[in-house]
Amino acid sequence: MEQRKIIMDCDPGIDDAMALAYAASRPDAFKILAVTTVAGNQELQKVTANALDLTAFYGLDTEVAAGMSQPLINKLAPATDYHGENGLGNCVLPGSEKQAVEEMAVFYIRRKLMELPENEKATLVCTAPLTNIAMLLKLFPEVKSRICEIIFMGGSASGGNVTASAEFNIYTDPEAAKIVFGSGVPLVMCGLDVTEKCVLTASQIAKLAQSGNKIAHFCGEMGAYSLDHGNKYKRVVSIHDAVPFMYLTHPEIFEAEKAVLDVECSDCASRGRTICDFRWWREEELESNNLVLMRADSTEFQKYLIEGLYELGEMVKGN
Numbered sequence: 001m002e003q004r005k006i007i008m009d010c011d012p013g014i015d016d017a018m019a020l021a022y023a024a025s026r027p028d029a030f031k032i033l034a035v036t037t038v039a040g041n042q043e044l045q046k047v048t049a050n051a052l053d054l055t056a057f058y059g060l061d062t063e064v065a066a067g068m069s070q071p072l073i074n075k076l077a078p079a080t081d082y083h084g085e086n087g088l089g090n091c092v093l094p095g096s097e098k099q100a101v102e103e104m105a106v107f108y109i110r111r112k113l114m115e116l117p118e119n120e121k122a123t124l125v126c127t128a129p130l131t132n133i134a135m136l137l138k139l140f141p142e143v144k145s146r147i148c149e150i151i152f153m154g155g156s157a158s159g160g161n162v163t164a165s166a167e168f169n170i171y172t173d174p175e176a177a178k179i180v181f182g183s184g185v186p187l188v189m190c191g192l193d194v195t196e197k198c199v200l201t202a203s204q205i206a207k208l209a210q211s212g213n214k215i216a217h218f219c220g221e222m223g224a225y226s227l228d229h230g231n232k233y234k235r236v237v238s239i240h241d242a243v244p245f246m247y248l249t250h251p252e253i254f255e256a257e258k259a260v261l262d263v264e265c266s267d268c269a270s271r272g273r274t275i276c277d278f279r280w281w282r283e284e285e286l287e288s289n290n291l292v293l294m295r296a297d298s299t300e301f302q303k304y305l306i307e308g309l310y311e312l313g314e315m316v317k318g319n
Contacts, residue, residue, distance in 0.1 A: 022305055200237050
């Protein structure tokens with residue numbers, strides 16, 4: 001498998017934490033150039049501290065840069081009920097000795113992209129509101145030529161989770177999503193249609209939490225918190241943010257459809273709704289740019305994710 005250069009823009013976040021663990025377990029597939037943070041699941045200071053602690057815990061020699069602390073227009077409303085006061089289901093990691101780089105994430109991402117050799121590109125994996133990425137593309141449109149594609153967790157073609165029609169990441173900053181959707185950069189949308197099929201069951205979470213493998217145990221503890229806070233009756237936990245990385249390593253377990261993307265930004269009941277126009281043939285110039293993941297093999301997703309968590313635990317044993 002060809003190793004992809006990745007910049008992960010995130011707001012850790014329980015499922016962001018599991019996503020990064022999976023990515024860290026696959027050094028053959030991913031060269032993680034940077035982890036950048038944006039306010040979303042929790043306030044910027046907390047998600048940045050989490051990113052620093054997670055990269056250290058996972059054995060990643062990767063810099064962390066903090067980005068936007070507020071959406072472009074909306075007032076931030078963190079998902080504290082779902083992710084806990086610290087964003088990681090109140091699980092505590094050893095504190096990292098590293099500090100975030102002084103450069104603000106938008107400028108940092110631009111520099112990392114422009115420093116790539118002329119014939120190379122990076123993939124942006126976004127598991128948070130798209131505020132940083134919107135600012136990047138508006139301020140520095142020259143970076144588009146250095147981006148292979150943007151693979152983002154967000155949106156839904158069928159219904160929401162924070163409102164009846166809007167998914168959390170897009171709802172948090174719909175104006176940012178609209179900028180990214182209209183940028184012309186190739187997009188892969190990993191929305192609720194597919195991420196709610198990519199779950200861990202209560203029994204799988206319990207087994208992880210009981211493990212002596214420190215990565216599996218940590219992820220099981222976070223999963224148990226999710227199970228008790230928002231998933232009590234479903235008895236499964238969607239690992240939304242692992243889907244973009246899983247798509248890159250195992251595209252065969254997903255089915256995608258072409259679409260033209262837009263988002264509802266007006267102040268109405270459907271604010272933040274993702275508009276997926278599957279009549280892509282009406283706009284030929286966008287035909288090859290956007291894919292929307294619609295279906296996934298849940299069993300295969302579970303197998304690959306759990307294997308990755310245990311493998312990472314073996315890789316970092318003793319650290």
